[in-house]
Amino acid sequence: MTAEPICPHCDGTGWTTRYVPYLEPRVNRCACWHAHQQQDRIAGAGIPPEYRGCRLDTYRAYTPALTEALDLARAYAARFPVMLEKSDPTGLLLIGPAGVGKTHLAAAMLHAIIARTGIHGRFCKMGELLRQMRDSYNPTIQTTERQILEPVLTCDLLVLDDLGRERLTEWVADTMDLIIDTRYSAGKPILVTTNYPDLDDSTEVNGLWWRVGFRTRSRLHKMCRAVTLDGADYRDVSPEASDKDLRRLARQRGVVAPTRPLRPGPRPAPKDGQDDLNWPGGKGGNS
Numbered sequence: 001m002t003a004e005p006i007c008p009h010c011d012g013t014g015w016t017t018r019y020v021p022y023l024e025p026r027v028n029r030c031a032c033w034h035a036h037q038q039q040d041r042i043a044g045a046g047i048p049p050e051y052r053g054c055r056l057d058t059y060r061a062y063t064p065a066l067t068e069a070l071d072l073a074r075a076y077a078a079r080f081p082v083m084l085e086k087s088d089p090t091g092l093l094l095i096g097p098a099g100v101g102k103t104h105l106a107a108a109m110l111h112a113i114i115a116r117t118g119i120h121g122r123f124c125k126m127g128e129l130l131r132q133m134r135d136s137y138n139p140t141i142q143t144t145e146r147q148i149l150e151p152v153l154t155c156d157l158l159v160l161d162d163l164g165r166e167r168l169t170e171w172v173a174d175t176m177d178l179i180i181d182t183r184y185s186a187g188k189p190i191l192v193t194t195n196y197p198d199l200d201d202s203t204e205v206n207g208l209w210w211r212v213g214f215r216t217r218s219r220l221h222k223m224c225r226a227v228t229l230d231g232a233d234y235r236d237v238s239p240e241a242s243d244k245d246l247r248r249l250a251r252q253r254g255v256v257a258p259t260r261p262l263r264p265g266p267r268p269a270p271k272d273g274q275d276d277l278n279w280p281g282g283k284g285g286n287s
Contacts, residue, residue: 099233164211
């Protein structure tokens with residue numbers, strides 16, 4: 001393994017000294033130290049290996065919807081934490097069928113924002129997060145629920161990937177409510193991806209409302225600007241496929257997600273008559 005070269009400006013100390021005539025020497029952090037800090041924050045963001053190379057410049061936008069999504073992602077990454085308009089939500093909800101590049105965009109935005117601003121960001125697959133929390137109930141596991149959730153609740157920017165995939169048990173609903181509501185109350189932004197269209201129908205089993213519940217969906221509407229992506233499934237084509245090929249496959253697939261803004265419909269009756277966020281935690285996630 002090749003040793004990392006020593007910085008010629010600071011000799012590996014991370015500090016540089018600037019001498020000014022008739023004044024005390026000024027000591028500052030070296031540029032190499034800032035670069036290492038940036039690398040550590042990107043590495044610690046939890047971006048899965050298959051998405052660590054995703055960049056906004058490598059995203060293929062071959063339909064108007066994908067082009068619009070890419071333009072919005074670039075604007076979001078460039079302006080973060082200041083949004084395009086003061087009235088805009090502070091997050092994005094990327095909606096579309098599997099394989100259109102929602103996770104690519106989310107990971108690329110997170111990488112770009114950390115690289116530019118040095119914030120603490122976090123990438124979480126919802127299913128993996130729930131699995132880690134269930135594992136924490138095992139007495140042989142030393143990690144607690146709070147240790148797992150703390151960075152998710154407090155990081156500067158959270159990517160919550162594949163929302164709605166898990167079966168909506170009471171424990172899953174309470175956990176999603178806790179994450180979304182805590183970040184909403186603290187004014188902390190979130191980027192969300194989901195395969196489920198945001199329909200005004202609580203009985204549609206393949207809709208976001210059914211998959212995440214009323215409270216989470218309502219909070220997402222307040223926190224996020226919905227962005228619909230439609231296109232072909234990248235996994236169905238070879239890397240050499242042209243944009244023309246992708247557009248043809250996209251037409252054959254059809255647009256799955258809605259393309260108009262939606263408002264929450266009437267709230268379904270709560271199961272227990274309660275309207276609070278008393279998150280029980282515990283082992284209910286296995287029910």
